[in-house]
Amino acid sequence: MPAVGAGEPxxxxxxxxxxxxxxxxxxxxxxxxxxxxxxxxLTFVFIFAIYAQSWNLAAQSxxxxxxxxxxxxxxxxxxxxxVDRLGLPPAVAMFVxxxxxxxxxxxxxxxxxxxxxxxxxxxxxxxxxxxxxxxVEQFGWLTNRWDGVDAARLWPAGLSVExxxxxxxxxGLALMVGTYLAAAAMTYSxxxxxxxxxxxxxxxxxxxGVDVRxxxxxxxGLSAYLAxxxxxxxxxxxxxxxxxxxxxxxDSIWPLLYTVAGGLRTPEGPILGTLVxxxxxxxxxxxxxxxxxxxxxxxxxxxxxxxxPRGLYHLVTRFAAWxxxxxxxxxxxxx
Amino acid sequence: MLDLGSLLQVLxxxxxxxxxxxxxxxxxxxxxxxxxxxxFAHGELMMWGAFLTxxxxxxxxxxxxxxxxxxxxxxxxxxxxxxWGFRPIRGTxxxxxxxxxxxxxxxxxxxxxxxxxxxxxEYAQIRTPYATEFFDLGLLNLRYDFVxxxxxxxAIMLGLWIFLFHTAPGRxxxxxxxxxxxxxxxGVDVRxxxxxxxxxGAGLAALAGSLYGVVxxxxxxxxxxxxxxxxxxxxxxxxxxxxxxxxxGLLYGVVESFATFFLGGSWRDAxxxxxLIVVLMLRPEGIxxxxx
Numbered sequence: 001m002p003a004v005g006a007g008e009p010x011x012x013x014x015x016x017x018x019x020x021x022x023x024x025x026x027x028x029x030x031x032x033x034x035x036x037x038x039x040x041x042l043t044f045v046f047i048f049a050i051y052a053q054s055w056n057l058a059a060q061s062x063x064x065x066x067x068x069x070x071x072x073x074x075x076x077x078x079x080x081x082x083v084d085r086l087g088l089p090p091a092v093a094m095f096v097x098x099x100x101x102x103x104x105x106x107x108x109x110x111x112x113x114x115x116x117x118x119x120x121x122x123x124x125x126x127x128x129x130x131x132x133x134x135x136v137e138q139f140g141w142l143t144n145r146w147d148g149v150d151a152a153r154l155w156p157a158g159l160s161v162e163x164x165x166x167x168x169x170x171x172g173l174a175l176m177v178g179t180y181l182a183a184a185a186m187t188y189s190x191x192x193x194x195x196x197x198x199x200x201x202x203x204x205x206x207x208x209g210v211d212v213r214x215x216x217x218x219x220x221g222l223s224a225y226l227a228x229x230x231x232x233x234x235x236x237x238x239x240x241x242x243x244x245x246x247x248x249x250x251d252s253i254w255p256l257l258y259t260v261a262g263g264l265r266t267p268e269g270p271i272l273g274t275l276v277x278x279x280x281x282x283x284x285x286x287x288x289x290x291x292x293x294x295x296x297x298x299x300x301x302x303x304x305x306x307x308x309p310r311g312l313y314h315l316v317t318r319f320a321a322w323x324x325x326x327x328x329x330x331x332x333x334x335x
Numbered sequence: 336m337l338d339l340g341s342l343l344q345v346l347x348x349x350x351x352x353x354x355x356x357x358x359x360x361x362x363x364x365x366x367x368x369x370x371x372x373x374x375f376a377h378g379e380l381m382m383w384g385a386f387l388t389x390x391x392x393x394x395x396x397x398x399x400x401x402x403x404x405x406x407x408x409x410x411x412x413x414x415x416x417x418x419w420g421f422r423p424i425r426g427t428x429x430x431x432x433x434x435x436x437x438x439x440x441x442x443x444x445x446x447x448x449x450x451x452x453x454x455x456x457e458y459a460q461i462r463t464p465y466a467t468e469f470f471d472l473g474l475l476n477l478r479y480d481f482v483x484x485x486x487x488x489x490a491i492m493l494g495l496w497i498f499l500f501h502t503a504p505g506r507x508x509x510x511x512x513x514x515x516x517x518x519x520x521x522g523v524d525v526r527x528x529x530x531x532x533x534x535x536g537a538g539l540a541a542l543a544g545s546l547y548g549v550v551x552x553x554x555x556x557x558x559x560x561x562x563x564x565x566x567x568x569x570x571x572x573x574x575x576x577x578x579x580x581x582x583x584g585l586l587y588g589v590v591e592s593f594a595t596f597f598l599g600g601s602w603r604d605a606x607x608x609x610x611l612i613v614v615l616m617l618r619p620e621g622i623x624x625x626x627x
Contacts, residue, residue, distance in 0.1 A: 064430055111612070114619040117429070118373060122570045123615055125563065126608030133605040249559060253437060260434045291449040298441030302420065305434045309427035 015184040018268060019177050026173050030166060039165045040238065045278050046172030047234045048254060050179045052262070052270035054226035055255030057183055060192070060265050061219035062199035063109070064117065067124035068227050069251035070108075070131050071101035075228020076235040076242045077135065080151040081142060090154045090236045098228030104131075105224025109217050116202070125252065132247035148243025151235040168237040175233060176271065179226055184267040186222070195219055199265070227255075261304050263311030272313050277301075340474040345596045346589065351481055351550065353588020354488040355543050359565035360572070360580035361495065362539035368512035368575035369525075369532040372421055375436035377540050378562025379443035382555055384409045384541025385548035386447055389461050398463050399483065402545040406538045413537020414530045422529065440559070448555040458552035461545065484546050491542060492581065495535075499577070508532055512575055560604070567611050573621030582622065586610075 026042070033039060055068050079097030082088045088096065108127055112120050136145050143149060155167050186192050194215045197205035206212050235242045255270070262273020280300065284293035308315055363377055374380075384405045391401025420439065424431050451459075465479035499505040511518040511528045519525055540562075547553060547561065568587050572579020587607055594606035614622065 059430070066433075111616065115615060118574060119570055119615055119619060119621075122567055123612055126567065126611050129608050130605045130612075133601055137601060249563070256430065256433065257437060260428075260430055264428060264430060291445040291452075294441050294445040295449070298438045298445070301438035301441070302435055305431050305438065306423050309424055309431050 011184075011188045015181065015188075015267070019181055019184075022180070022271070023173065023177050027170075030169065036162070036165050039169050041278070041282050043165075043169045043172045044238060045275050046169075046176040047230050047238070048258065048278065049176050049271045049274040050172075050233070051227055051230035052255040052258040052274050053176075053179050053183050053267070054223045054230065056259045056265065056267075056270045057186065057226065058219050058223035059259065060187065060199060061195035061216055062116070062202065063112075063216060063220055063223075064121050064256075065124040065220075065223075065252075066121040066256070067126070067128040067252050068223075068255055069247050069249075070124070070128045071098075071105055071224040071227035072231035072234075072251055073128075073135075073242075073244075073246040074101035074104055074131065074231070075225075076151075076231035076246060077143060077149075078228065079232035080149050080235055080242050083152045084149065085142075090152050094154070094229065094232040094236060097232050098225045101228035101231075102221050102225040105220045105227075106217055108224075109220035113213060113216060128247050128252060132244050135247070136244050143244070146244055148241055148245075151240050151242055153240065154233075154236040172233065172237070175229070179229075180267055180271060187265075187267050191215060191218065196265075257301070261301065261312060263313030266311070266313050268316075269311050269313045272316070273311065276312060341596075343475045345592050347475060347477065347481070349589035349592030350585060351484065351588070352592060353585035354485055355547050355550075355584075356561070356565055356568055356587050357581050357584030358488055358491065358539050358543035358546070359561060360568040360584045361492070361577055362536035362543070363562075363565050364569040364572070364575055364577060364580040365508070365532045365539075366536040367569065368577075369508060369515075370417075370421065370425075370529050372432045373436070373566060374416075374421075374439075374533075374536070375433060375562065375566070376416075376439035376443055377536070377565060378558025378560070379440050379447070380409055380413065380537045380540040380558075381544035381547065381562065382553060382558040383412070383443065383447055384544035385461065385553050386451060386544075386555075387541070388545040389455075389459055389548060392461055392463075398461050398545070398549065399487065402487070402542060405545055406541045409541035410534040410538030413540075414534040416537070417530050417533035421533070422526070444555055444558075451555045458554050459548075460552040461548040463549055480549055484549060487542075488546065491539070495539075495577075504528075504531060564604075564607060567607060569621075571611050571614050571621055573623040576621070576623040579621055579623040 026046075051068070051072060054071070055065060058065050058068075075098040077097075078100035079090070079093045082093040082097050083090050086093075108124060112123050115123055135143050153164070154171065155164055159167070187195075194205070194210045197208065197210050198212055198215055202212055231246070258273040258277055259270045260273070261277050262271065263269025281297055284296050287293070288296060304312070359377060359381060363374065366372060366374055384402075387405030387408055388398055388401045391404060392398045396404075416439065420435060421432065424435060463480050463483075465483070468479040470477040470479065470482065497505075499509060507518065507523045508528055508531065510521070511523060511525045511532075515525055518528075543561075544553075544558065547557075551557070564587060565584070568583040569576075569580050571587070572581075572583030587610070590610050591603055591607050595603045598606065
């Protein structure tokens with residue numbers, strides 16, 4: 001749960017500390033890692049942590065989306081097409097393109113203002129199916145229908161494969177840390193408190209003077225922008241191609257899976273969840289392969305939710321609190 | 336091409352698919368009514384039902400007899416899933432239930448694929464002894480199987496109605512659905528009702544899957560989309576409402592069927608969601624409100 005106390009210096013220090021720690025922990029191994037696929041998996045983790053973070057932002061205001069792939073996909077398409085048709089450089093298009101999903105997010109949030117919980121989830125899911133058909137049929141002349149479009153590389157031509165992999169890794173890391181800082185600032189701000197209030201009880205929030213409509217729109221708009229950014233980054237670095245398959249069920253499920261495993265409604269949860277689940281997933285696929293690995297992953301996820309229903313990050317904070325408690329008790333002259 | 340005959344054909348196809356949606360959605364809505372849980376792994380239970388029926392036919396059992404067995408087995412599996420899966424996380428965040436059902440999808444789907452793929456490759460269909468027989472109704476040709484399928488689906492719905500409205504456990508189930516705490520205070524063991532409703536829901540999914548397998552070739556992955564649509568159906572009809580599941584299921588089947596006919600295949604799935612969104616804009620809690 002996001003702790004109360006908007007903009008307290010304590011939170012600011014902790015958030016900055018964690019951000020620095022993440023940057024260091026992820027930056028240092030670059031000196032030793034030589035396997036390209038390890039870099040690629042971690043880049044994937046960073047990008048999908050941004051995506052999970054964006055989902056979490058909407059979830060904080062009680063808007064549990066089951067169709068975030070809409071925004072992931074629209075961001076990717078908008079950015080790739082902005083490079084292709086308007087001639088923008090990928091590094092610029094990546095940030096301009098997500099305005100399209102942000103607008104879609106605002107529109108969907110506006111339509112869904114009266115909907116809650118399952119009803120909201122199902123409508124967001126439905127929009128993914130609808131957007132997919134629109135992209136394939138109505139905008140087929142632009143999107144090359146089911147075949148999709150090749151995405152321009154984020155980096156100039158002529159760089160070696162290793163350099164590109166490292167640059168992808170660093171840009172993913174930088175954007176993930178940036179998103180984390182933004183999400184933390186949001187969570188601990190007055191708007192974050194409003195999100196929480198809406199999540200817990202919309203009626204009480206309204207009565208207490210929270211502008212529910214504005215905050216729900218704000219959360220979805222921001223969330224959709226960040227999801228679009230993740231999609232754009234993904235297509236310009238890792239997949240290098242975008243096709244309507246992105247508007248599938250799976251891509252809407254990932255952020256939910258990562259965020260809940262890590263810790264819902266905390267800025268750290270989505271990152272920890274993406275890292276743990278994704279790395280375990282890759283390990284299982286490589287060591288067991290095929291169906292057995294997926295059965296094992298399913299079992300592991302079921303165990304996580306049964307034993308740590310508040311997510312893995314909650315476990316970390318509890319462990320840290322226990323360590324600090326122990327240290328203060330053992331310190332000489334503590335009493 | 337717009338003659339009465341083809342329209343009737345499209346309509347009958349819609350009612351057929353709609354009846355399968357109806358069974359799936361009724362199972363989901365029974366579970367939701369009592370437990371307030373949406374089981375996304377419903378489609379995987381459905382495919383296990385289809386698979387077990389398929390196995391029975393390969394052993395020489397009549398498919399419509401085999402369905403009974405697979406319904407029963409998957410129903411027991413449902414009871415186990417409730418007892419050791421959903422019960423322990425009751426009372427934690429709502430989203431955890433979605434999370435658990437996604438984990439169940441991974442487990443059930445891949446466990447099925449593991450035994451299915453080596454023997455049946457990608458797709459298999461349940462063969463019935465009446466596959467080539469038709470009723471010729473002049474404008475309309477109806478396969479024997481389609482008629483049997485409709486009869487089975489509606490007989491089960493009638494049985495369920497009798498169970499819900501004319502037996503003691505059925506009454507307890509409706510009571511728990513309307514007011515859980517109230518039922519507990521009346522001395523009803525709601526945890527037993529949870530297991531019962533999950534078991535019946537899973538059984539209905541298995542039956543829907545078996546019927547699906549008679550009409551369409553299926554794979555271990557074929558259940559996901561119908562289950563999501565069944566979820567959309569119960570949202571459309573109103574969560575927890577059996578009446579809503581029946582009306583919504585048939586409506587969905589017919590609308591989809593007509594959309595495929597008039598707009599083309601790629602609009603089939605999207606049209607159903609357009610319908611859902613339009614209905615929810617007008618009635619944010621579905622056609623029939625909860626508990627009907």
